[in-house]
Amino acid sequence: MVYVLSKKGAPLMPCSPRKARLLLAGNKAKVVRKTPFIIKLVYGSTEYRQTIIAGLDTGSTVVGCAAVANGRVVYQSETILRNDITGKLTSRSSYRRTRRGRKTRYRAARFNNRSASCRKDRLPPSLNSKITSHQREVAAVNSILPVSEWVFELAAFDIHKITNPEVTGTGYQQGALMQFYNVKQFVYARDNYRCQSGQKIKHSTRLHAHHKLFKSQGGADTQDNLITLCETCHADLHKGLFALKAKTSRSKTKHATEMGVIKSRLAKSHITHTVTFGYETKFKREQHLKLDKTHANDAIAICVKESASVLPMDNILIKRHLSKGDYQQTSGKRSQLTIPTGKLFGFRKGDKVATSKGIGFVKGKRSSGYFSISDIDGGIIHASEKVSNCIRLAARSTTQVEEIKLATLIERRKEASLNKQLKKLTKAQA
Numbered sequence: 001m002v003y004v005l006s007k008k009g010a011p012l013m014p015c016s017p018r019k020a021r022l023l024l025a026g027n028k029a030k031v032v033r034k035t036p037f038i039i040k041l042v043y044g045s046t047e048y049r050q051t052i053i054a055g056l057d058t059g060s061t062v063v064g065c066a067a068v069a070n071g072r073v074v075y076q077s078e079t080i081l082r083n084d085i086t087g088k089l090t091s092r093s094s095y096r097r098t099r100r101g102r103k104t105r106y107r108a109a110r111f112n113n114r115s116a117s118c119r120k121d122r123l124p125p126s127l128n129s130k131i132t133s134h135q136r137e138v139a140a141v142n143s144i145l146p147v148s149e150w151v152f153e154l155a156a157f158d159i160h161k162i163t164n165p166e167v168t169g170t171g172y173q174q175g176a177l178m179q180f181y182n183v184k185q186f187v188y189a190r191d192n193y194r195c196q197s198g199q200k201i202k203h204s205t206r207l208h209a210h211h212k213l214f215k216s217q218g219g220a221d222t223q224d225n226l227i228t229l230c231e232t233c234h235a236d237l238h239k240g241l242f243a244l245k246a247k248t249s250r251s252k253t254k255h256a257t258e259m260g261v262i263k264s265r266l267a268k269s270h271i272t273h274t275v276t277f278g279y280e281t282k283f284k285r286e287q288h289l290k291l292d293k294t295h296a297n298d299a300i301a302i303c304v305k306e307s308a309s310v311l312p313m314d315n316i317l318i319k320r321h322l323s324k325g326d327y328q329q330t331s332g333k334r335s336q337l338t339i340p341t342g343k344l345f346g347f348r349k350g351d352k353v354a355t356s357k358g359i360g361f362v363k364g365k366r367s368s369g370y371f372s373i374s375d376i377d378g379g380i381i382h383a384s385e386k387v388s389n390c391i392r393l394a395a396r397s398t399t400q401v402e403e404i405k406l407a408t409l410i411e412r413r414k415e416a417s418l419n420k421q422l423k424k425l426t427k428a429q430a
Contacts, residue, residue, distance in 0.1 A: 001074050001313070003144040005032060005040040006047055011146045013050055014074050035394075035401050036317055038144055049146040055302030056152045056273075057281070057295050058134060058266065060258040064295025065137050067145055068303040071310055075145060076296040077317035078409075080376075081133050085126040088323070123265075127258060131265045133321050136399075138271055150273040151302050153281055154263040183221055184209040191228035197237070198245055204231040212244070276302055292410055316409055318376050320400045322350060345369060345387045350396035356389055357382050361400060376402040377412065 002020040004012040015023075020039055023029035032038040050069055057064035061083070067075040116122070123131070141147060187209050195203045210229045213219030227244070229237065236242055267275075285291050285301035289310060296316055304310050326341040326349050342348065344365045351362045355373055360381040364372035370384040 003036060003038045005038065007041050007044055010047060011144050012047060035403050051148045052145055053303045054141055054147045054150050055299040056134065056138065056150065057298040057302060058153055058259065058262055059295065060130060060255040062295045063134055063137055064299040065141060066296055066299035066303055067141060067147065068300065068310055071308065073300055073310060073313045075141060076300065076313055077319060078295045079133060079137050079319040079321065081130050082321050085129055089125060127261055130258065131262055134262065134266060135269065150271060151276055152266060152273045153278060153302050154267060154275050183223055183226065187223050187226045188228055190223065194228065195230040195233055196227050197229055197233035199233055199242060203233065206231040208234040210234055210237065294410060314406060315403050316406045318402045318404060320376050322398055322400060324398055347371065347387065347390065347392060348396045351392055352394040354391040354393055355382055355385050359393065376400055
């Protein structure tokens with residue numbers, strides 16, 4: 001599909017590539033953008049519009065979006081959200097702390113005197129970025145299509161219901177620990193009633209809750225400071241026969257928590273929309289549309305009714321949100337080594353380029369004149385492409401866009417899933 005804008009810039013109904021070629025050949029339109037391909041009329045038109053239903057499959061890692069008109073998909077995309085903000089903020093905090101010691105004799109620390117940190121309804125930057133990404137995708141679709149109605153899949157996640165389906169009333173205000181008889185029972189259930197020492201011995205059936213930081217040293221009786229050990233391992237640990245390995249565990253409800261916040265913020269946004277739920281989306285996609293599991297296909301199922309049929313598109317837009325630029329200026333113990341963060345040989349990191357092995361994005365630059373080129377998912381297209389063989393197609397922006405075949409996307413996702421499972425299996429065997 002070719003997206004069309006009126007002479008005033010208002011979105012019109014999309015047209016076929018053949019009609020777009022005729023308009024361009026007759027000097028009745030001009031090209032606005034190549035990916036996705038958008039043209040703008042240079043003459044006045046009636047601006048006739050048909051009904052277009054757009055669907056948004058919300059997510060904490062990938063956002064799916066689609067638009068359907070007259071039983072045909074006219075837009076479908078998947079947007080990969082940023083997950084690097086927390087790490088970047090931690091690094092920036094470390095840089096600032098060390099710079100204070102190098103550049104100033106003494107400066108009092110500032111913690112609680114910033115008004116932004118205690119602002120009402122404030123969200124952490126990582127979560128705020130994901131909410132903004134949803135809104136940006138809606139705005140991008142509205143800028144190229146005359147959407148009649150938006151449908152959001154706002155699946156309600158309840159963390160208390162996940163851990164305890166019977167929670168009611170004031171139980172929501174008492175926290176997860178109050179759902180157990182005491183803190184020890186909570187720790188036992190969290191660790192699946194198994195000894196966490198890692199020793200290959202015959203474990204005792206009796207369990208103890210061990211304080212990682214002893215109470216004599218100021219340790220608290222909280223679940224973060226407790227770990228489940230069997231009676232034998234607990235005694236051996238206090239005798240000094242082995243050392244407890246630090247074991248980190250990821251939160252199992254991180255994405256559910258983020259989805260809860262994203263859902264509530266989108267529900268309160270100025271975007272007029274109707275709401276659907278995840279089980280309805282899955283039922284329509286599997287039973288009526290017979291489509292593979294992708295975020296874009298979920299968005300298509302959100303748009304259509306149960307009895308309706310739809311003709312999917314062959315291509316799909318993959319988008320990835322990035323930071324505005326590469327801000328690390330120097331490296332080294334005393335920041336003495338300058339890093340070229342701007343253009344090098346006329347190219348910046350993140351520029352879209354065409355090479356002999358395909359179209360990709362500049363992932364790494366070398367002063368020798370050889371660049372690393374990758375696809376939008378980070379896969380290496382060419383590890384060392386000569387800069388003279390690169391043709392710059394688009395400048396770096398906060399949103400990278402690549403149009404690929406839908407079948408290629410499904411194969412790429414399956415391959416990534418298999419590699420992830422293989423990596424877990426190899427790690428478990430090791």
